[in-house]
Amino acid sequence: xxxxxxxxxxxxxxxxxxxxxxxxxxxxxxxxxxxxxxxxxxxxxxxxxxxxxxxxxxxxxxx
Numbered sequence: 001x002x003x004x005x006x007x008x009x010x011x012x013x014x015x016x017x018x019x020x021x022x023x024x025x026x027x028x029x030x031x032x033x034x035x036x037x038x039x040x041x042x043x044x045x046x047x048x049x050x051x052x053x054x055x056x057x058x059x060x061x062x063x
Contacts (some may be wrong), residue, residue, distance in 0.1 A: 011059035026062040029053050
């Protein structure tokens, strides 16, 4: 399969006006981590995903 190109909105454009609080952002991260654990995703992989998600916080929450 050939690589796909994303043509949607960037993170800021997609979340502007949604008024996502820091607490709501953390709740989503908790849900993601719960789902990863439920599906036996390794701790190292969970940590890598956690770093990626936290890196998105400025683009998603509080904008």
